[in-house]
Amino acid sequence: MLRHMQLKNYSKRTIDTYLSCILNLSKFYNRTPETITPEELKEYLYSLLQSKKTSISNINQVISAYKVLMTGVLEKDWTVIKISRPRREKKLPVVFSKEEILRIIERTINLKHRAIISFAYSTGLRLDEVCKVRLSDIDSSRMQIRVSNGKGNKSRYTILSKQILELLREYWRYYQPKSYLFEGRQKGVPLSHSTIQELFRHRMAAAGIRKPASFHTLRHSFATHLLEQGINLRIIQTLLGHNSIRTTTIYTHLQNFDPGSITSPFDHLRD
Incomplete structure (x- = not known):
């Protein structure tokens, strides 16, 4: 097997x-x-x-x-x-507000920890993908990041923020990682999932956030905030690496919108 x-x-x-x-x-x-x-x-x-x-x-x-x-x-x-699978209870994922994201980052003094959290939110990568990012995956000329062997062993590209690039350069000058972007005490070995999850729990607590969230919530927040910015759902699907658009549509239930800002199509019949 x-x-x-x-x-x-x-x-x-x-x-x-x-x-x-x-x-x-x-x-x-x-x-x-x-x-x-x-x-x-x-x-x-x-x-x-x-x-x-x-x-x-x-x-x-x-x-x-x-x-x-x-x-x-x-x-x-x-x-x-003929073995049927039990139905999973469909729950909407927890999402951080932009204010909560800022609070977590601002309360994170350690440069490496701040870089990890900021990078994860800015790219929408899964925890495992964050751990596996290599220095060679960062394309600063095209402002994108190659995600090698993501979920299902599929590769894709995601966005690289200008502010994050500056933060990563500052981080690199101080920590000098050898191969992976975020390495542990041993050079050339990526940080473990548990280490990142633990540091994020501490940063959430320091920011006074009590909601049932995890490191993966940064990914949910990335997708939801992009949708609120008006980014096309298909583009978000590609950035997240979802096989099906149906997986991505869950974020339409999470975005904030002002009903008062929406006009009825009836009002535009004579436009």
């Missing part, structure tokens, strides 16, 4: 997650995973839901991992197996 996923160019995080899911399934029945039937998988999933120790998202990960095992390794027909 490992070799199959590597050949299919699955990301390391996905491989680790799927292998962990199959290992736990195997431990539950104390049998090798290929002997576990679809009906037994359903019983296992039911037990997870009953224990309330897992989320709908994790349940779907187990199903996806089992599908890779069945179709990719054992070459079975998935349409015959």
